[in-house]
Amino acid sequence: MSPLLEVSELSSGYGDFRALYDISITVNEGETLAVIGANGAGKTTLLRAITGLVPTWSGSIRFDGQNLLSVPAHRRVAEGITMVPEGRLLFPSLNVRENLLVGGHGRRPGPWTVERVVEVFPLLAPLLGRPSAVLSGGEQQAVAIGRALMANPRLILLDEVSLGLAPVVVRQLYAALPQITAHGATALVVEQDIGQAMSVADQVVCLLEGRVSLEGPSAGLDRADITAAYFGMGHRTEAGSNEGQG
Amino acid sequence: MEWVNAIVQGILLGGLFALFATGLSLAFGVMRFVNLAHGDLAILAAFLAVSFSATLEVNPFVTMALVVPIMALGGYVIQRFGFNWSIGTDPLPSILVTFGLAVVIQNALLERYSADSQGLDIGTFETRSIEFTDDIAVGWFPVLILGVAVVVLVGLQLFLSFTRMGRAFRATADDPSTARLMGINDRNIYAVVMAIAFATVAVAGLFLGIRQTFGPTDGPAQLIFAFEAVVIGGLGSLWGTLLGGIILGVAQTVGNQVDVEFNVLSGPLFGHLIFLVVLAVRPSGLLGRGRG
Numbered sequence: 411m412s413p414l415l416e417v418s419e420l421s422s423g424y425g426d427f428r429a430l431y432d433i434s435i436t437v438n439e440g441e442t443l444a445v446i447g448a449n450g451a452g453k454t455t456l457l458r459a460i461t462g463l464v465p466t467w468s469g470s471i472r473f474d475g476q477n478l479l480s481v482p483a484h485r486r487v488a489e490g491i492t493m494v495p496e497g498r499l500l501f502p503s504l505n506v507r508e509n510l511l512v513g514g515h516g517r518r519p520g521p522w523t524v525e526r527v528v529e530v531f532p533l534l535a536p537l538l539g540r541p542s543a544v545l546s547g548g549e550q551q552a553v554a555i556g557r558a559l560m561a562n563p564r565l566i567l568l569d570e571v572s573l574g575l576a577p578v579v580v581r582q583l584y585a586a587l588p589q590i591t592a593h594g595a596t597a598l599v600v601e602q603d604i605g606q607a608m609s610v611a612d613q614v615v616c617l618l619e620g621r622v623s624l625e626g627p628s629a630g631l632d633r634a635d636i637t638a639a640y641f642g643m644g645h646r647t648e649a650g651s652n653e654g655q656g
Numbered sequence: 657m658e659w660v661n662a663i664v665q666g667i668l669l670g671g672l673f674a675l676f677a678t679g680l681s682l683a684f685g686v687m688r689f690v691n692l693a694h695g696d697l698a699i700l701a702a703f704l705a706v707s708f709s710a711t712l713e714v715n716p717f718v719t720m721a722l723v724v725p726i727m728a729l730g731g732y733v734i735q736r737f738g739f740n741w742s743i744g745t746d747p748l749p750s751i752l753v754t755f756g757l758a759v760v761i762q763n764a765l766l767e768r769y770s771a772d773s774q775g776l777d778i779g780t781f782e783t784r785s786i787e788f789t790d791d792i793a794v795g796w797f798p799v800l801i802l803g804v805a806v807v808v809l810v811g812l813q814l815f816l817s818f819t820r821m822g823r824a825f826r827a828t829a830d831d832p833s834t835a836r837l838m839g840i841n842d843r844n845i846y847a848v849v850m851a852i853a854f855a856t857v858a859v860a861g862l863f864l865g866i867r868q869t870f871g872p873t874d875g876p877a878q879l880i881f882a883f884e885a886v887v888i889g890g891l892g893s894l895w896g897t898l899l900g901g902i903i904l905g906v907a908q909t910v911g912n913q914v915d916v917e918f919n920v921l922s923g924p925l926f927g928h929l930i931f932l933v934v935l936a937v938r939p940s941g942l943l944g945r946g947r948g
């Protein structure tokens with residue numbers, strides 16, 4: 411398996427504030443990677459750096475062998491990177507169908523159409539003409555995922571799909587993941603919910619205060635180690651003892 | 657009957673106001689950008705028409721085919737390589753930058769054309785009219801202006817509603833950084849918006865120059881009317897801009913009629929009053945969305 415995404419020694423942040431310290435992760439084509447971590451660990455910042463929404467301070471991001479450093483955010487989509495942003499961020503002036511269509515703005519060729527998205531999320535069928543703002547949280551999340559799929563991604567970044575949703579809805583949404591990967595997209599999933607992450611991922615990376623505190627195949631990781639890396643309790647972590655440093 | 661005539665003339669005048677306001681409304685709607693040089697750009701376009709029609713010896717109408725594309729290109733370039741730097745959550749930089757541009761345009765026009773008033777003469781079409789009754793006559797030229805305004809605004813609205821690019825405009829207006837995630841180049845969208853704004857205000861400037869004489873410092877007054885039309889109709893709504901232009905036009909002509917009959921008020925003053933009333937009663941404008 412060749413690495414689809416290779417992040418090495420990535421540092422990034424906001425203004426003077428450094429949120430990521432020399433992060434290195436690899437996502438292989440066809441493998442699902444889960445990034446877990448507590449509030450403020452830097453998960454969203456990592457995804458935003460990969461999509462180009464926050465600048466890379468140092469280090470490199472390679473996608474399918476190509477260095478993305480000089481590629482602006484809107485052209486990374488054309489390369490096949492797409493994101494379901496935290497908080498969904500649908501466009502309120504657009505109805506559901508338009509939100510899906512705008513996801514395909516770049517006209518990257520591939521299998522996804524509005525019809526196929528509706529096949530994966532049948533609950534959207536009666537909602538296509540509705541303004542996106544009147545939908546329930548789960549419906550909005552389905553639109554957000556569908557919108558990302560419309561870009562025909564090779565890599566789809568999902569940021570806390572489960573945020574604020576009932577467990578039964580979360581299960582429904584994650585049930586679509588195999589169909590998504592079957593259409594050729596590799597998934598990188600960010601979750602705070604460790605159990606959810608472990609159940610969908612082949613590989614797991616845990617972030618703690620902007621650093622990788624644990625990584626490995628999800629099947630081979632010990633639950634206690636994960637908890638320690640997640641909360642930074644010193645056990646088998648690199649950054650756990652510097653609590654409060656930033 | 658004078659009153660009916662005043663209203664009819666006001667509706668027609670409203671077409672010109674709406675055309676002036678189109679670019680202002682679009683730029684504000686898509687990128688929260690207020691261009692204080694908007695009126696001066698109209699005057700600039702009218703002066704360009706003066707020069708072209710003199711050197712090429714053609715009817716000022718014909719120069720539109722040159723002036724409008726030139727202005728559109730200018731709008732694209734100035735936004736892409738200038739104004740884009742000043743776009744952000746804080747409106748102050750854009751206000752300062754475009755105020756500077758307004759001053760530059762006014763001084764350049766004074767330098768090149770002197771302070772004398774100019775006019776654009778298109779021949780007899782300007783004065784031809786259809787008489788409905790003894791009191792109500794409708795000029796072909798004002799009808800043309802209103803027609804162009806309606807076509808431009810309806811066309812833009814349809815473009816925004818039903819095309820791929822229009823969808824990208826609306827997405828960018830909602831949330832530029834998420835729009836980037838869709839593969840939309842927001843900087844390019846802003847430049848296209850400014851190109852449309854410059855093109856429409858150029859048309860308005862030419863029409864103004866045909867209707868009346870104009871001088872290098874007439875821009876700010878036109879900006880005020882355009883601004884009032886946008887606010888009356890509702891910020892960010894193109895239908896509202898058309899409506900706002902027409903209301904302002906009617907207010908002015910009815911105000912003039914009041915002035916004639918009762919010797920109080922005056923056209924523009926009545927228009928400003930309507931503007932203030934709308935601002936006080938419905939700050940989001942008649943068709944404004946009143947964003948939360």
Ligand SMILES: Nc1ncnc2c1ncn2[C@@H]1O[C@H](COP(=O)(O)OP(=O)(O)OP(=O)(O)O)[C@@H](O)[C@H]1O
Pocket residue numbers: 424427429447448449450451452453454455456496602
């Ligand atoms: N726009 C911003 N400006 C300044 N600092 C920010 C901004 N966004 C995030 N941060 C800071 O960067 C750090 C990492 O935040 P990030 O959003 O990446 O964390 P996260 O792991 O996604 O957290 P959560 O699970 O709450 O979504 C935090 O300390 C946060 O306060």
Ligand SMILES: [Mg+2]
Pocket residue numbers: 453454455496569570
């Ligand atoms: Mg986050």
